[in-house]
Amino acid sequence: MRISENTYHSRIQENIAQSKEKLGQLQLQLSNLKKFNTLSDCPSNVFKLLELKTEQFKGEQFQMNAHLAYNFLTHTDHTLASLSEILIQAKEIAISQANAPTFQLSTRSLIVEELNQLLNQALSLANLRIGDRYILGGFKTQSPPFQTDGTYCGDQGLMNLEISNGIFIIINIPGSEIFNVLNCQKDTENEIQKVNFFEIFEILKTAIFNGEWKVIRDCLDDLEILYHQIIATRAKIGSKLQNLNATCQTEKRQCLTQAALAASLGEADLAHVVSEIGKEEATFHSALASSKKFIQPHFIDFLK
Amino acid sequence: MGIPDLTRTGQSGLFNSKAAMTTIGHNITHANREGYSRQRVLAQPSETVMLAHHTFGTGTKTSRVERVHNPYLQNQLNEAYQGLTCFEEKDFILKQIEVFFNELHQEGLSQCISQFFNEFRKLSQQPESLVLRNSIRESTQVMIAHFHRLRKELNQFINQIDKKIEGLVEEANQIFLDIMELNEKIKNSEQMGSVPNDLLDQRELMLKKLSSILDVTVNEDPSGNFNIYFNGRIPLIFEKYTEKLFIEKSYSESKGENCIDLYSHSHPQESLNPFIQGGKLRALFEVRDQLSHDLLGRLDDLAYQFISHVNALHIHGVNLINTDQINYFKPLLKKERAAELISLSEDVQLNSSLIASGLDFDAPGDNRLAIAISRLQSEKMMGENYFTMDEWYHSMMHDVGLAIANNEFQLNRQKDMFIQLNHLRDQISGVSIDEETTHLIQLQHIYDASAKLVQVADELIKAILNLNA
Numbered sequence: 001m002r003i004s005e006n007t008y009h010s011r012i013q014e015n016i017a018q019s020k021e022k023l024g025q026l027q028l029q030l031s032n033l034k035k036f037n038t039l040s041d042c043p044s045n046v047f048k049l050l051e052l053k054t055e056q057f058k059g060e061q062f063q064m065n066a067h068l069a070y071n072f073l074t075h076t077d078h079t080l081a082s083l084s085e086i087l088i089q090a091k092e093i094a095i096s097q098a099n100a101p102t103f104q105l106s107t108r109s110l111i112v113e114e115l116n117q118l119l120n121q122a123l124s125l126a127n128l129r130i131g132d133r134y135i136l137g138g139f140k141t142q143s144p145p146f147q148t149d150g151t152y153c154g155d156q157g158l159m160n161l162e163i164s165n166g167i168f169i170i171i172n173i174p175g176s177e178i179f180n181v182l183n184c185q186k187d188t189e190n191e192i193q194k195v196n197f198f199e200i201f202e203i204l205k206t207a208i209f210n211g212e213w214k215v216i217r218d219c220l221d222d223l224e225i226l227y228h229q230i231i232a233t234r235a236k237i238g239s240k241l242q243n244l245n246a247t248c249q250t251e252k253r254q255c256l257t258q259a260a261l262a263a264s265l266g267e268a269d270l271a272h273v274v275s276e277i278g279k280e281e282a283t284f285h286s287a288l289a290s291s292k293k294f295i296q297p298h299f300i301d302f303l304k
Numbered sequence: 305m306g307i308p309d310l311t312r313t314g315q316s317g318l319f320n321s322k323a324a325m326t327t328i329g330h331n332i333t334h335a336n337r338e339g340y341s342r343q344r345v346l347a348q349p350s351e352t353v354m355l356a357h358h359t360f361g362t363g364t365k366t367s368r369v370e371r372v373h374n375p376y377l378q379n380q381l382n383e384a385y386q387g388l389t390c391f392e393e394k395d396f397i398l399k400q401i402e403v404f405f406n407e408l409h410q411e412g413l414s415q416c417i418s419q420f421f422n423e424f425r426k427l428s429q430q431p432e433s434l435v436l437r438n439s440i441r442e443s444t445q446v447m448i449a450h451f452h453r454l455r456k457e458l459n460q461f462i463n464q465i466d467k468k469i470e471g472l473v474e475e476a477n478q479i480f481l482d483i484m485e486l487n488e489k490i491k492n493s494e495q496m497g498s499v500p501n502d503l504l505d506q507r508e509l510m511l512k513k514l515s516s517i518l519d520v521t522v523n524e525d526p527s528g529n530f531n532i533y534f535n536g537r538i539p540l541i542f543e544k545y546t547e548k549l550f551i552e553k554s555y556s557e558s559k560g561e562n563c564i565d566l567y568s569h570s571h572p573q574e575s576l577n578p579f580i581q582g583g584k585l586r587a588l589f590e591v592r593d594q595l596s597h598d599l600l601g602r603l604d605d606l607a608y609q610f611i612s613h614v615n616a617l618h619i620h621g622v623n624l625i626n627t628d629q630i631n632y633f634k635p636l637l638k639k640e641r642a643a644e645l646i647s648l649s650e651d652v653q654l655n656s657s658l659i660a661s662g663l664d665f666d667a668p669g670d671n672r673l674a675i676a677i678s679r680l681q682s683e684k685m686m687g688e689n690y691f692t693m694d695e696w697y698h699s700m701m702h703d704v705g706l707a708i709a710n711n712e713f714q715l716n717r718q719k720d721m722f723i724q725l726n727h728l729r730d731q732i733s734g735v736s737i738d739e740e741t742t743h744l745i746q747l748q749h750i751y752d753a754s755a756k757l758v759q760v761a762d763e764l765i766k767a768i769l770n771l772n773a
Contacts, residue, residue: 003736005734006734007731010726047699050701053414065425068430140667141668300738300741
């Protein structure tokens, strides 16, 4: 094979250029520890990476949604707990009045006053806010859902929040359901009795004031029903919170798996890159060394 | 056979070795020049002399200076070069597109789209908030800016390609004229009996340059005409005729794009675009008319579907001031140029409390619309309901990456092939200084010896002249 000057030089150039190109790529990988820096590095993996990035982005928002849902539900739960306390107190008063009625009007007025206080407490709980939002008014979050006489001004809106891809959770309970201000007729057919919270208090108040212990005894049953309803609602919230926790855990796990996958897809393996650089460096040096040998001797040098 | 004949024989040796040495000098000085073919002197014996039934040689005669050259290989090399320049140019311009879409490590449209939907998810947490509405509006504007940026960059990119095409066509026309001129010079000097080696090399270089622009084939007819054809059939240079290429731009209102077509003067009605098979022009036309065009269309499609789907939901939504029938984006009638025209509706632009979040009136806590809009992210509404918007945009990025990766693969293969062919050419036509130096020494000895011959002849004549003395 005839080797001409151009053959020498173009070979040297090609070898050095190739080596330098590879070194450049590895150097970039080493400097930012990313396996891919352009879309063309490995289109299918890059595509997967972009998908994962979008999913992660969504996942972060879902976790924030879950936090809010947790906040809402626990607040509602606390409210219900306080309500059940109020009911217990009202029941105690009713029991004491049913068994040993006070005959003095002034004492009875005092007891009625106590009941009024309890009612006010219940009202302020009914109009509970998180930030500037009334949480028991359904969709009507900007105005107090209960008036002082117990009239409900909210609606039946159920607020959904997406806590994982396609999984929604209802984060509120409309106040009407807790206090039974709407359909409070006794549904004897299904043996479900619904009792209006505020009405019962009014009846109890009048009965105590007038000393009608028979009515007071009836009220006791109703208070019991109300109490059980609230406990049932709390149980519902409890199961929702459990559900929320479980979904949240799954979502977090998914985020972690995705992050791990993204890392394995897109992050450069340090040990691998460093060893590759070492290898490439050796190639580069030998390319340079052999070029030196190539360029040096000419026949003309031996003629001197 | 006289003594003066001896002098002449010596002289012929001197002349011939000097001519060969000159050629070697020429070779050495051009050892590294691209496209140079080494030359060598061909010598033949001078006329013989018959004397007393014996034939005597009378020395040597330089017959011609020949170029060491393989026309078949040269053709192959030109073809490979057409492919190489095509892939190289494509690589170069595709990497520019890649920059527009590369958001692996920085923010881009994909992230902005996700952000848009996340903002609506935030609004679903707190549908009463004006602050969140402002933040939705801001992030939408960032997204819109990205749509505009991408469309503008792609358009500018196409304009640059157009300018490049114009420049290349002009260059090609100039090369036609140059080759025509060289053809004439070569023909003249051939008619005068000499071989214009350097002009031939020059013409080959010109042809290589032309190959980098267009796919051309060469055909030398028996009468010595050097004809160049485009796409193997359309003559660019034929005998005395030189073709002139020109491009014509037209503006298509419906697409909102410039179209560009290549024509020749002899066939001004037929566009040559589909016939370009190699060279930079092919790469430019291909990327311009296929990939860029496709990307623009898909970007417009994305913007249009985005606008219409969000608007279709938003118009039924109830906002903070308890009204509905408000468009979120300015509605568009057709999808052409949607990415350029996408903008917030004037209502939302002026008053962010007009961003709807619910479906019922008098229900500020209603978040159903916000959820519905955020759910659009997972809805397959692009490309005949096969892709979500994220997937659609990601597939655009994927296609850009894939086009580059495929081209890179072909480029590397073509490069290897070209390098191999070039080595082959260098093996045959390249200059080796070692070889030339050895020849030089050899010739120096011949020169010395020929001079000696003249000297001997001189001495012989002197000896004869001195016979009487």
